[in-house]
């Protein structure tokens with residue numbers, strides 16, 4: 266795997282390979298890389314989980330991290346994404362983790378010779394979030410075929426919905442969406458349903474953050490109405506199957522997407538998702554860095 270850009274690029278076998286490698290590290294411990302390698306994390310959009318989780322993964326693998334903050338870098342002088350990345354490659358960085366507000370920003374980076382791991386591009390894709398979600402579901406069920414997975418919320422603006430719908434369908438799960446009309450969007454022919462028509466049947470109830478920062482200002486939005494019609498209320502939680510699990514990529518708008526008392530309820534896997542993120546990101550780094558190493562060996 267040269268880069269990790271989208272879930273579209275990954276075959277079912279590649280997804281399962283990463284999940285099994287992450288699970289193996291979780292069960293048996295982490296082996297640091299056999300060579301000192303350097304990484305830079307470029308977050309053009311804010312992040313807590315993805316940024317800190319990548320940093321934790323990089324430290325556990327024994328990597329050096331070049332501190333890079335957009336606000337104090339020459340991005341503020343107008344330097345392009347390509348020139349910023351080419352500069353980091355030139356000074357010896359071995360891999361880049363990038364989050365950017367522009368969909369498919371990585372297309373402008375095709376000429377780079379170091380791997381890119383996409384930490385989220387606009388409303389496009391969020392492959393490491395999808396992989397950690399898939400790992401969490403796999404830990405719970407051990408299979409995907411026939412699982413009914415409801416994704417409820419701001420589908421239109423969600424890179425998580427896009428990545429997960431594509432990947433989970435590829436793995437054999439049935440993905441259903443629930444969303445207000447203004448946040449509906451066609452993704453991989455996924456069916457829209459009323460949350461109340463399926464809540465008793467789903468194996469996974471995945472809630473998405475309402476992404477206010479991507480919404481056109483001035484449009485009225487009632488948090489209470491949203492919670493009542495699309496959120497996980499106490500009433501809906503009671504209707505879930507015994508074995509069903511609740512997921513959310515976070516950050517959470519408590520009381521909007523999910524009743525605040527359910528965030529750490531027995532069915533919630535929200536903090537397990539974050540825990541798994543570190544293992545998945547170590548597996549992803551291993552895969553792209555090993556690909557580079559293999560390529561170097563082939564040329565010797």
Ligand code: CP
Nearest residue numbers: 312313314315514515
């Ligand atoms: N889930 C997720 O991507 O969270 P952050 O925006 O905090 O990275």
